[in-house]
Amino acid sequence: MEILRLVLLFVHILGFAALIGGLLVQARDSEKAVNGAMRDGAGTAFLTGLLLVGVLEAGDGDVNHAKLGVKFVVALVILVLVMANTRKQRIPQGLYLGLLALSILNVALAVFWSPAHT
Numbered sequence: 001m002e003i004l005r006l007v008l009l010f011v012h013i014l015g016f017a018a019l020i021g022g023l024l025v026q027a028r029d030s031e032k033a034v035n036g037a038m039r040d041g042a043g044t045a046f047l048t049g050l051l052l053v054g055v056l057e058a059g060d061g062d063v064n065h066a067k068l069g070v071k072f073v074v075a076l077v078i079l080v081l082v083m084a085n086t087r088k089q090r091i092p093q094g095l096y097l098g099l100l101a102l103s104i105l106n107v108a109l110a111v112f113w114s115p116a117h118t
């Protein structure tokens, strides 16, 4: 189970990197859009996050449900906003900044809110 958790965490972090990378690469562009990296990253981070929770629940230790519940809601909002706008030519600056803020918020929750499991 430990190797599965680590593989999922590895892919989870690649997904997070694609999402943040896809956002940051257009930081200086005057027109923003949902790009492939954002779409695939949001989907990958979300799916592997859920699978990680499954692996943690199957283990012996305690699972931090409050932390994971908040992360889930934040990630779901990101995923819905990204998917709803994938076909649009451009997205408003406010939506871009909102997606960036929510993505960074989820990294902060992952890192600063004490462990997802013990």
Ligand code: HEM
Pocket (backbone or CB within 6 Å): 005, 009, 012, 013, 016, 019, 042, 045, 046, 048, 049, 050, 052, 053, 056, 068, 069, 071, 072, 075, 076, 078, 103, 106, 107, 110, 111, 116, 117
């Ligand atoms: C935009 C969405 C997300 C981002 C940017 C993100 C980011 C991260 C990062 C950077 C880590 C590594 C730091 C750490 O291990 O504490 C992490 C771990 C983790 N994430 Fe996420 N995450 C996202 C969505 C989710 C979702 C939806 C879930 C499930 C509800 C989830 C569950 C987890 C779990 C369980 C771990 C810890 C794994 C372990 O320690 O075994 N994540 N996340």
